[in-house]
Amino acid sequence: GLDKMAKNSLRRSHSNKQIAGVCGGLGEYFGLDPTVVRIAFVIFLLTAGSGILLYLICWIIMPEG
Numbered sequence: 001g002l003d004k005m006a007k008n009s010l011r012r013s014h015s016n017k018q019i020a021g022v023c024g025g026l027g028e029y030f031g032l033d034p035t036v037v038r039i040a041f042v043i044f045l046l047t048a049g050s051g052i053l054l055y056l057i058c059w060i061i062m063p064e065g
Helices: 002-007 022-030 034-047 051-061
Strands: none
Touching: 022 034, 022 051, 034 051
């Protein structure tokens, strides 16, 4: 029902937060360690430069949890 749907919604994390909680929220949503998500953002930043843009877009779009 709605309770399960609310639990699985994509939100920024309050408890697992370094800057804005984006990586923590993505990690919680996909069942990954937030550190893995942070490393992926750094790799995107270093290889294509799109990591920071993607992070900022997620920061704006994702509501706080």
